[in-house]
Structure formats: structure tokens, C-alpha cells
Amino acid sequence: MLTIDRLSLQLPLYVSWWKREWATCLNECSLKFSAGEVHAVVGASGAGKSLLAYAVMGLLPTPARLSGQIGYKGEPLNASRQRKLRGRELALIPQSLNALDPLARTKRQVAWAAQRAGHSSRHARHAAQRALDHYQLDARAQQAYSHELSGGMARRVLAAMAHVSQAQLVIADEPTVGLDPLHRQRVLDALRGLADQGKTVILITHDLRHALPIADRVTIMRNGQQVETAPARAFQDSGASLTNTYSQALWLALPDNGFSSHAVSHAPQTEQEATVA
Numbered sequence: 117m118l119t120i121d122r123l124s125l126q127l128p129l130y131v132s133w134w135k136r137e138w139a140t141c142l143n144e145c146s147l148k149f150s151a152g153e154v155h156a157v158v159g160a161s162g163a164g165k166s167l168l169a170y171a172v173m174g175l176l177p178t179p180a181r182l183s184g185q186i187g188y189k190g191e192p193l194n195a196s197r198q199r200k201l202r203g204r205e206l207a208l209i210p211q212s213l214n215a216l217d218p219l220a221r222t223k224r225q226v227a228w229a230a231q232r233a234g235h236s237s238r239h240a241r242h243a244a245q246r247a248l249d250h251y252q253l254d255a256r257a258q259q260a261y262s263h264e265l266s267g268g269m270a271r272r273v274l275a276a277m278a279h280v281s282q283a284q285l286v287i288a289d290e291p292t293v294g295l296d297p298l299h300r301q302r303v304l305d306a307l308r309g310l311a312d313q314g315k316t317v318i319l320i321t322h323d324l325r326h327a328l329p330i331a332d333r334v335t336i337m338r339n340g341q342q343v344e345t346a347p348a349r350a351f352q353d354s355g356a357s358l359t360n361t362y363s364q365a366l367w368l369a370l371p372d373n374g375f376s377s378h379a380v381s382h383a384p385q386t387e388q389e390a391t392v393a
């Protein structure tokens with residue numbers, strides 16, 4: 117469905133106002149995402165998760181140096197295809213709440229997302245209403261402008277927009293940050309539901325604990341590199357079937373597993389270090 121092959125990304129880093137260097141933000145990432153699965157991409161802040169999402173959607177900042185291949189349904193996903201499919205076949209629930217249009221009320225904004233996906237305007241209004249109800253956005257929230265919404269409400273509006281897009285591929289970038297447990301569960305269940313309908317769902321999160329119950333596979337990222345891709349069931353007991361010490365440390369650091377956060381910060385960066393350690 118979606119294949120990422122040796123994707124590397126460098127972005128400019130201004131070491132002083134006249135001197136620009138290129139910082140490697142993604143380093144030879146190769147990933148495959150299949151229809152019908154929730155594939156979680158998990159890593160600490162700055163690991164490169166959002167940039168991976170932007171690279172797939174064609175929303176990287178410029179200038180950027182990108183190498184490697186991205187394929188979608190067997191064909192290269194180039195810039196013109198990304199433009200054509202974005203908001204239709206490819207949907208992103210962005211991490212930043214600034215993605216909401218400050219000049220449109222909630223309901224209109226969700227209806228636009230549905231219309232963009234190809235619904236007639238009447239259908240779009242219905243689809244928007246269903247999605248808004250699903251995410252428990254009440255009449256007041258539906259009439260509100262984005263600055264009048266709480267962070268958690270705004271995040272649910274973004275989820276509703278992705279929901280109405282009818283996309284084949286949904287990338288949800290930290291979709292549950294700031295949500296209470298009930299709403300978090302609704303969003304996660306909705307993502308699982310999309311995968312069960314045969315769609316491809318990429319769940320980006322720093323929280324392995326929330327991802328595991330709905331994920332089929334998990335990719336752990338660190339410092340722009342993909343550390344390991346494993347089935348979600350590998351994250352159990354002592355994590356012995358995980359091949360990488362950092363993935364194991366992330367798993368063991370979860371509160372129910374002994375809470376050894378020391379292990380995460382001291383996990384070796386590379387396999388080479390792991391052998392040395």
C-alpha cells in the first residue's frame with residue numbers, strides 16, 4: 117500500500133545567521149504499511165516522526181534535501197500525486213492545532229473536509245454531523261471558531277476531519293495528546309475501526325502504551341532512524357523477542373513493567389554501541 121524505501125531527509129540548520137549546515141533528520145528509513153493494519157510509529161520527541169508524515173504527505177518545509185523512494189499503490193508518490201491525493205486518498209491528522217482554519221466555524225470546517233473528499237454539499241453536511249457527534253462535539257463546539265475550542269476539542273475536530281475524508285491512508289500524528297481517557301479511547305477506537313474497514317492507519321505517538329492495544333505492528337524511531345519494526349505482540353513480558361535494546365528499554369520503562377526510565381536514557385544509540393556495551 118505505502119512503501120518507504122531508504123528515505124533520508126536533511127533540513128537546514130542555521131549555526132549562525134550567515135552559516136547554514138544541513139542536519140540529518142531522517143536517516144535511511146525503510147517501512148512498509150499495509151491495508152487493514154494500524155502501524156504505530158513510536159519514538160521520543162525529535163525522533164523524526166512528524167517529518168516522516170510530512171514527507172509522505174508532501175508537506176515538508178522548504179528547502180529540504182530528500183532522497184529515497186516513497187511508493188503508494190505500486191507507483192511513486194511524487195509531488196503532483198501527493199497534491200492530487202492529499203485530503204482525498206491521503207489524510208493527515210496533524211500534530212499542530214494551528215492546522216485548523218481560524219476563520220471558519222467547526223462544523224463548516226469539517227463539512228469542507230468532506231466536500232474536498234468528493235461528497236456533494238448535502239452529503240458533506242450529513243457526514244460532518246455524524247463525525248462531530250461521534251467525537252462528542254456539542255452544538256456549541258460545532259458553532260465555535262478554533263480559538264474558542266479547548267486543545268482537546270480542537271484535536272477531536274482534526275480527527276473528525278480525517279474521518280470524513282474517506283481516505284485510504286490515514287496518518288494520525290499524536291491524535292490523543294491532551295485528551296481525557298474517554299475521548300482518547302474514542303479516537304483510538306475510530307482509528308482501529310478505519311483499519312478494520314481495510315484502510316491503512318499510521319499512528320504516530322510518543323506513547324507506546326496507548327498505541328499497543330490497537331496496533332498490529334510497531335516501528336520504534338530514534339534520532340531520525342528506524343530502530344526496529346515488530347509485531348505489537350512482541351511487546352510483552354520481558355520483551356525478549358524484540359531485537360533492539362532501545363525498543364526493549366522503551367517497553368520495560370512503561371509503568372506496569374517495572375518503570376526503569378533509566379534504561380531508556382542509557383540505552384545504546386546503535387547496535388554497534390550495544391555490542392560494545
Ligand SMILES: Nc1ncnc2c1ncn2[C@@H]1O[C@H](COP(=O)(O)OP(=O)(O)OP(=O)(O)O)[C@@H](O)[C@H]1O
Nearest residue numbers: 127128141160161162163164165166167168177322
Ligand atoms: N522545519 C524544520 N526545520 C529544521 N529542523 C526541523 C524542522 N522540523 C523539525 N526539525 C527537526 O527534525 C527533528 C525531528 O522533528 P520531528 O518534528 O519529526 O520530531 P517528532 O518525532 O515528531 O517529535 P515530537 O514527538 O516532539 O512531535 C528535530 O530534531 C527537529 O528539530
Ligand code: NI
Nearest residue numbers: 165166167211
Ligand atoms: Ni511530531
